[in-house]
Amino acid sequence: MPGCAVAGCRNLSKNTKGTQIKYFSFPKSDIAKEWVVACRRKDKINLKSACVCSIHFEADSFQIPLKQKLLNYTPKNARNLKQDARPTLNLPGKKLAVTPGERSERLHKRKQKAENKDIVDSILSQPSSSKCQALEEPTYVANTVNVAMEFQENM
Numbered sequence: 001m002p003g004c005a006v007a008g009c010r011n012l013s014k015n016t017k018g019t020q021i022k023y024f025s026f027p028k029s030d031i032a033k034e035w036v037v038a039c040r041r042k043d044k045i046n047l048k049s050a051c052v053c054s055i056h057f058e059a060d061s062f063q064i065p066l067k068q069k070l071l072n073y074t075p076k077n078a079r080n081l082k083q084d085a086r087p088t089l090n091l092p093g094k095k096l097a098v099t100p101g102e103r104s105e106r107l108h109k110r111k112q113k114a115e116n117k118d119i120v121d122s123i124l125s126q127p128s129s130s131k132c133q134a135l136e137e138p139t140y141v142a143n144t145v146n147v148a149m150e151f152q153e154n155m
């Protein structure tokens, strides 16, 4: 039964059956060395049999088949790694990384804060995408809507 080679990771294929965790064997290229480093194992890793589980790879490390891209449906357990993918997440010695989805959302929020001056434009043009902003600063959004309404009345 293959298990994850990353030190401290307890994922074993028999324990993660039915989950979206997948196991990837080490690449046959030089990149395998970087995988070994990322695993931080004190013992030697048998590259032929060792695997690294999918929680250590960022979302863009995966190859999404065109068909799934077009259907906008990508089951995580059907994903394959790109040839140059390296384990970068949930590695020993680092804090547990947030999932790629959460992180991009956080970046998105941070970006929105930086673009506060453009906020009126973005709220007016993309009402559906400004939900998180509305949760954070309800009064600000309400004011903006009032302003927009007054503006329309004045026209």
Ligand SMILES: [Zn+2]
Pocket: 004, 005, 006, 009, 010, 011, 052, 053, 054, 055, 056
């Ligand atoms: Zn793992």
